[in-house]
Amino acid sequence: MFNQIENKIPVTLITGYLGSGKTTFMNELLKLQSNKKVAIVVNDMGEINVDSSLIKNNSLAKYPNMELISMQNGCICCTLREKFMDQIIELSHKDIDAILVEASGISDPVSIAEAFLAYEETEKEIPVYLDSVITVVDADRIYAEFLDELNDYVDSDKDKTETDETETDEEENDPDIINLIMDQIEFCSLILLNKCDLLTKEQLREVKEVVKIIQPEAKIIETEYARVDFENIVSHIPYDYDRIRDSSLINKTLFKNNHNEEWIDGVHEEYGISSFVYTKRQPFSYDKFMKFLEDDYPETLIRAKGYIWFADDDIHTQLFEQAGRNASVTEISNWVAALPTKDREEAMANYPEILEDWDETYGDRINQIVFIGKGYSKEEITEKLNQCLETYKNTK
Template identity: 50%
Template sequence: MKKNYNNKKPVVLITGYLGSGKTTLLNNLLRQEKRRVALIVNDMGSINVDAEILKKNGSNVTECPMFELQNGCICCTLREEFIKQIEKISNLDTVDVVFVEASGISDPGAVSASFLAYEEDNPDTNVYLTSVVTVVDADRIYREFLDDLKKKADKEATDENNLTAEEISTLIVDQIEFCNFIVLNKCDLLDEKQLAEVEAIIRDFQPRAPIFHSVNGNIDIDQITTTEPFNYEQIDSSSAIQKAINSLNEPNRATQGCTGEYGISSFVFEEKRPFNRERFMNFVNNNYPKELIRAKGYIWFSDADANVQLFEQAGRNSSVMTVAYWIDALEEKQKQEYLEYNPDVKEAWDDDFGDRVNQLVIIGKGYNKDKITAALKSCLDEKAIA
């Protein structure tokens, strides 16, 4: 019997490797979305930086419920918590559509399998999965992973059992394979020939999903949203989906998590004192560890103590931009009013620096945490330390 999806809330899952542009895409979608939205934002770090970015920049975020899941992935260690939040949202009359931003190392097959199991166990639920959108960093695929993916395509044609899950490129393949829409982002960084090469290798793994080119995550929301339920049967059962469904019964998956499977781990660098701008930029531009895959967070410089700076690094690309003001930089009356209505900020207030803090989530593979921490501390402003 055909299921009735009338009056149910469609769920859009946004996935993609670290730094591909998922949060930027989601911000752009929120600006276009006219329906009442609920958000689930997952970040593998112990600080949910993606959620903070959305709060500061997303035009509709203040008007919709947001559920933040951090320090793990919704495909494994946070699977149960993810389903709990989905169930909570399903009962909200104030929500019409749900957007889920997975962490950069989440396996969309596992997330979707969890959702499928939930739908089957709860046939009367008011939510259903419609879109699995994979955001692909065109520039990074071309510069860093193209050779590995070509080798995988050749192996897959002969013996796909030879593929090793420990390689990061396997994760990228899983994300490309298991979706019904692909957003090929950062297309402005490649020429037409290079883009064609990237698109060709994507088609080796994903022959069906439409590919939409974008710059800064700018696409029409109608291109990747639908009212049709996600069609699991159209996805090859040989690789991503079968592995995902099998993983539901693997006891080690929930405890081991993505960091164990792919060798990726993270830590948080936190320091109240400001960075010296010149030292920090020299570290980023000239001495940045190659083992780091992704870093993001809010920082401040001693020469601009009123400004919140957002630092982001993904592969060979990095940026620093001013995104807001520190509360302590406001006029006294505004500051006190803000603190009165936001007691959580007041609890973390520092006598010398107020709410200013350098707080970076750092993600990588095979890095030396102590060495990186020491390097970052050497970038602090000595005058502010004295």
């Protein structure tokens, strides 16, 4: 593994939602070391790169070995992706030891990692490699928005502790934000569990257990004010995209379900948290499913994610996600079965695995959701979802 990265520059990606402590982490990291030649790329969605200015004002004058690149008016996981990779390659030709990338708070680490994979596929040899994907996690927020309410619901005897509210009312009511936080945890190789000083030892233990269950492969470092040594964040081992992608509890549960495998280690059930997959070919009624989410969704569920479809729309694949108190349904693509004949045949030729689970009536259309929770009733949830099903009338 080490031979593959000889003479290449490690790139460390730092993600984490607004307020988690990413910029504080970058500043503290530079204070703790001054002998490394580091290039920093800071991405901000706005016209003014506030994070870049904070790092520059606090650190750049003190550390002449540091070079700072600001990327704004877009996100490096989508609109600035190509420009981002070009910038990384340009930096690699300079005399530096490492590249640190602070992604915007709304960046999807999956897409950024895929940018490296895509670049490697088109270029025979590139002078950099993705070393680590770090997610800075606000431990206080995880406890407040997941565990505190969940523990109350299952009659936990642990004391509640008041926590600082860092998010606005608008943030709190936006389901995409909480789902993004979970996505960032599920797709990282290192978790900086920040603001640990705001929780009791017991609360912190619970947060670590849940985070480890969601992404068991990621190393967890507890921090206060995001302080961590440079040597602890650069692994010098290439980021294993497939291993990390497949190691989250969501994907592990789905894989074992699709391969009819039983849980072997049962680690995730040690703390009373378990998972299961709901699978039905039959479509949901849109109105019934939404009513279920709004009026009857179990508070014992921590996380859910999967693809679904509705009886009045057999064309579009919908992504259902839930994290804590928030849930969303988003149209993301078309079912292969809904494509024109020529496009469908081309898709099957390029991706023959589609045919492995093809249904004569429904094609590739399916409701398949992974649920993760504590103290829930699988039978009750399954029954409620079954009540949302509707007969499919294929008009084609």
